[in-house]
Each structure stands twice: as C-alpha cells, then as structure tokens.
Amino acid sequence: MTDAALYGGHRDQNVWRRDMVPQVGDEIIVSCESASDVRVTTAQEVLSGAIRTGVSPELRKLGFTGSGQVFELVNPDVWLLLGIQKATGGSASQLRFTLNVAAVPKDKWQEMIDAGARYPARPSPNKVYGKWAWWARIGELMPGGQDFWWTITDETVPDELARKVVSACANYALPALQEQLQVN
Incomplete structure (x- = not known):
C-alpha cells in the first residue's frame, strides 16, 4: 500500500x-493539566465576548440593529452607523479599538454611485467618504474631544468592557447620530 x-x-x-x-x-x-486549569483567552476573544454578550444586546435596546462590528439605527433617508475599528498591530495578548459613527444621506450615496463611484451597497462606518457624509470617532464626541481607543488585554473583563462601550454609545454616539438626523 x-x-x-x-x-x-x-x-x-x-x-x-x-x-x-x-x-x-x-x-x-x-504536559497534563485539568481543564479548569487551562485558560485559552486572547484579547480578540475578550472583545468578541464583550460584543456578543454585552454590547450587541444593549445597543439593540437603544434601537440599533446589527451585530459583530457594525450597527445601524434604521432610517429611510440616512444611514446612521456605528462601527468598531480595531487598530493594526495587535497581538493575541493585547489589542486596541475605537468606535466610529457616521451619518450618510442615502440619496447622496446613490448619486455618488450613479456618478461612477465604486462604493459598496451600504457605507462603512469605519471609512470617511467625503464632506457630504458626516463621520466622527467616539473620542471627538466625548468630553475633551480627543481621539480615544480602548486597550484590551487577555486579563480584561468582558462585562466591564461592554459596560464602558455601551455607556459611550448611549451618552455620546447616539445623541450625535440623532443630531445628524436633524441636520440631514
């Protein structure tokens, strides 16, 4: 054989x-260890767990749809988006992320596509498209107006992280998106 x-x-x-x-x-x-002694947790697993069990359900209570790293307040005229952006250069033991918010008029989006722009069917909250589409990082909306990134390690508690992210969304991202809805 x-x-x-x-x-x-x-x-x-x-x-x-x-x-x-x-x-x-x-x-x-x-090397033998009991299953309770083995800990296989990465910073990415912490972030995923925080989003899945804390951030997503709480954002839904605030009116958002979506999951993973993109959420939307559904509106017939404007895309009201919230996105989680991970920094480059992370590792298994540490990563950084921030939140981006965007308000993009749907008629202007379609106009740009009709004019030949190679845009996807729906905008990404993690990309800046032009002055006609409002975009901000969460830190710009928070007191002090400085860029803000959360740092996660394999020791970060997912529930605590989720509470902080949801608080920033409820207190800064949601009001900013609602204000943009009035502008558009």
Missing part, C-alpha cells in the same frame, strides 16, 4: 506523512 493510500491524498501534500508519526524510542513530552 502506498503512503497516499494510507494517509489520504498525495505524499507531497504533507497532510499526514509516515515520518510524522512518533516511533519507538522517540522522546515525547506530555
């Missing part, structure tokens, strides 16, 4: 190779 027949596929695929199987006499190091 060939290696391909034994291990499924071609030997060149390196899916499973005979030389990968430990042989008698090979040193094998095994």
Whole structure:
C-alpha cells in the first residue's frame, strides 16, 4: 500500500506523512493539566465576548440593529452607523479599538454611485467618504474631544468592557447620530 493510500491524498501534500508519526524510542513530552486549569483567552476573544454578550444586546435596546462590528439605527433617508475599528498591530495578548459613527444621506450615496463611484451597497462606518457624509470617532464626541481607543488585554473583563462601550454609545454616539438626523 502506498503512503497516499494510507494517509489520504498525495505524499507531497504533507497532510499526514509516515515520518510524522512518533516511533519507538522517540522522546515525547506530555504536559497534563485539568481543564479548569487551562485558560485559552486572547484579547480578540475578550472583545468578541464583550460584543456578543454585552454590547450587541444593549445597543439593540437603544434601537440599533446589527451585530459583530457594525450597527445601524434604521432610517429611510440616512444611514446612521456605528462601527468598531480595531487598530493594526495587535497581538493575541493585547489589542486596541475605537468606535466610529457616521451619518450618510442615502440619496447622496446613490448619486455618488450613479456618478461612477465604486462604493459598496451600504457605507462603512469605519471609512470617511467625503464632506457630504458626516463621520466622527467616539473620542471627538466625548468630553475633551480627543481621539480615544480602548486597550484590551487577555486579563480584561468582558462585562466591564461592554459596560464602558455601551455607556459611550448611549451618552455620546447616539445623541450625535440623532443630531445628524436633524441636520440631514
């Protein structure tokens, strides 16, 4: 029987190779811990958990739809968007993110597409399109008006993080979007 027949596929695929199987006499190091002692939590898992179990449900109570990293206050005339933007250069043990808010008139959006702009069907809250579309980072809306990024580590408590994010959304992002609705 060939290696391909034994291990499924071609030997060149390196899916499973005979030389990968430990042989008698090979040193094998095994570390055993109970499942309760094993902790596999990354900063991304903390952020995902905070969004899934805290941020998303609370934003829905405030009138937003969506999940993941993009939320919308549904309006027939204006896209009222909230987006979570992660910074580049994060690692498993630490990442940074901020919130972006945008108000984009739907008629102007369609006008830009009709004029040849290569825009998606719906705008992203994490991208600036032009002066005709309002956009801000959450820090600009908060007292002091400075850019603001949350830093998450593998030690960050998801529930506490979710409370802080929802508070910023309720106190700064939502009023700013409602104000933009009056402008548009």
